[in-house]
Amino acid sequence: MLFDDTYITIENEAEGIFRDKGSKFIALAYPITNESQVKPIIAKLRAAHPKARHFCWALRLTPDRSIFRLNDDGEPSGTAGRPILNTILSHELTNILVVVVRYFGGTLLGVPGLINAYKSATIDALHQAKRIEKSVNDCYQISFDYLSMNDVMKTIKEEDLVIHAQNFDTNCVIEIEIRQSKLNHVLARLESIDTLKTKYIKTV
The missing domain is CATH 3.30.230.30 (Impact, N-terminal domain)
Incomplete structure (x- = not known):
């Protein structure tokens, strides 16, 4: 497309x-x-x-x-x-x-x-x-168990994603920005991580 x-x-x-x-x-x-x-x-x-x-x-x-x-x-x-x-x-x-x-x-x-x-x-x-x-980006909130932290941070680093907010507890929550042209690829990578859930917030 x-x-x-x-x-x-x-x-x-x-x-x-x-x-x-x-x-x-x-x-x-x-x-x-x-x-x-x-x-x-x-x-x-x-x-x-x-x-x-x-x-x-x-x-x-x-x-x-x-x-x-x-x-x-x-x-x-x-x-x-x-x-x-x-x-x-x-x-x-x-x-x-x-x-x-x-x-x-x-x-x-x-x-x-x-x-x-x-x-x-x-x-x-x-x-x-x-x-x-500027690129058109979608903001997503991702939540996951602390045990998945390494996989999540590795993906964020490799895909060069911008972090807006983060809260690390037993259940971790991070708000990230994903360029729309990379959206399907990045979401597929993130959602392959056990325990991780994604939630769309807004387009910027």
Whole structure:
């Protein structure tokens, strides 16, 4: 089966800027993994830019790029959040939030001018950002008897799996990350170990 288990995001925060007729549009791009990160970022930007008029944003989430949100924050509908999102889409990025902070310069730009400004600021920020490719991984919880520890750890080491959490007692529990393209192979290896049980948690 042909399976694309990678996606493109950005490595760290990046900033871009666009000016038109006295208005200033500062675009800030952030790598994120869930929507709960948006509110604190917007609140921080509002505190840092108390004289700015608008804080418009768009995000795209999940490895399959299925979740997106946008917000015009008082700008005419379709002139801010949508051009930001379209720029994210055209760059084929996910797990990303772009916020554009607008300082109003006193001259109305009109609908085409606003669309161009929000798009141009976003493009500048994305050009400053470092793009990185990540693999789509599934998180699993595995539980097993202490006597199986050596076999389990050997498999984890040989398959280069990432451990998120572990609790070793009479019954041991480990949370691991498995790349989706290796999933069937790795699970088959793990499940061949006596006493071991697997439980899917989430995809990251």
